[in-house]
Amino acid sequence: MHVPDGFINAPVSVAAGVVAAGAVAVSLRGARRELDERTAPLAGLVAAFIFAVQMLNFPVAAGTSGHLLGGALAAILVGPYTGVLCVSVVLLMQGILFADGGLTALGVNISVMGVVTVLIAYAVFRGLVTVLPRTRRSVTVAAFAGALLSVPGAAAAFTLLYAVGGTTDVAIGKVFTAMVGVHVLIGIGEALITAATVGAVIAVRPDLVHGARGLITPLQLRVGGELVDAPAAAAPAPAASGSTRKVWAVGLVTALALAGIVSSFASTSPDGLEKVAADKGIDAKADEYEHATAGSPLADYEIKDIGNDALSVGLAGVIGVGGTVAVGTGIFWAVRRRRAEEPAAAEPSAV
Numbered sequence: 001m002h003v004p005d006g007f008i009n010a011p012v013s014v015a016a017g018v019v020a021a022g023a024v025a026v027s028l029r030g031a032r033r034e035l036d037e038r039t040a041p042l043a044g045l046v047a048a049f050i051f052a053v054q055m056l057n058f059p060v061a062a063g064t065s066g067h068l069l070g071g072a073l074a075a076i077l078v079g080p081y082t083g084v085l086c087v088s089v090v091l092l093m094q095g096i097l098f099a100d101g102g103l104t105a106l107g108v109n110i111s112v113m114g115v116v117t118v119l120i121a122y123a124v125f126r127g128l129v130t131v132l133p134r135t136r137r138s139v140t141v142a143a144f145a146g147a148l149l150s151v152p153g154a155a156a157a158f159t160l161l162y163a164v165g166g167t168t169d170v171a172i173g174k175v176f177t178a179m180v181g182v183h184v185l186i187g188i189g190e191a192l193i194t195a196a197t198v199g200a201v202i203a204v205r206p207d208l209v210h211g212a213r214g215l216i217t218p219l220q221l222r223v224g225g226e227l228v229d230a231p232a233a234a235a236p237a238p239a240a241s242g243s244t245r246k247v248w249a250v251g252l253v254t255a256l257a258l259a260g261i262v263s264s265f266a267s268t269s270p271d272g273l274e275k276v277a278a279d280k281g282i283d284a285k286a287d288e289y290e291h292a293t294a295g296s297p298l299a300d301y302e303i304k305d306i307g308n309d310a311l312s313v314g315l316a317g318v319i320g321v322g323g324t325v326a327v328g329t330g331i332f333w334a335v336r337r338r339r340a341e342e343p344a345a346a347e348p349s350a351v
Helices: 010-034 039-054 071-078 080-098 106-131 136-165 172-204 242-260 272-280 282-288 309-346
Strands: 058-061 064-066 220-223 226-229
Touching: 010 080, 010 106, 010 136, 010 309, 039 071, 039 080, 039 242, 039 309, 058 172, 064 172, 064 272, 071 080, 071 106, 071 136, 071 172, 080 106, 080 309, 106 136, 136 172, 172 272, 242 309, 272 282
Parallel strands: none
Antiparallel strands: 058 064, 220 226
């Protein structure tokens, strides 16, 4: 759902940019409470993983594809504030390096794909976790529901922005119906990917899943043919900090494999927004705008002058994952260090 330049007029794009900047500023402060020594590098990995999976367009209808937005996944794994930052880092890298999503529309994209998806997904997730049994399976189910609803919610948010600042005269009712309709289908794919990823992390390191913090599943023993809760002393100790590096390494290898190999098999059909824009005429004025980084050697997720398409896309994906994890990890470590320095700064100096 990367909005290109020319879909939304300048005043609304600027307003969306102000909203996005404010959301990022608030998220930078909020992320200080969410990040610690273990989760700061993992947040960079989450951003890289979202970048990789966004390259994997999957078919949802005849001639239409969809891809992960990632707000729900990021919010549940590393927290809502950090989640907004994760998606923002991905969108910034995509816009600058790969000419994906307009730079004048960056505020629109962050607001729609980052802020709206995180708000909807995390609200639904927390609401369900509160009422469902306190089990790991409930976290996965709540993640599925939050992700499912976040995508059509983002589509509705785009339609609202288009109603206020669209550059073409198209009936809003038609845009809303088409956008929400196709993105409900895309939301199913988003939900499956989110639930599978959250479930996989919970299975090995539930302590690293922000949305599962405070969730206690007692160790059970079979006594006399019945399962009973084990004494607290029998519960397994928290995993050693070294295993966090294993999770990070496995996650990075997975992201590199997805972007470097699996991306070559992604659907080439236009995504939901592109299809609706072409069918309804939303993109009538988009050709008047040339992307500021259209000349990038990585534009359109290809490396120029490499004749083999699979190799070109794969190498571009690997570069994108590497760049995203480096930039993301650097930002999140800086946020974490700022949190660590705050108590010391608040203490009065000795006289």
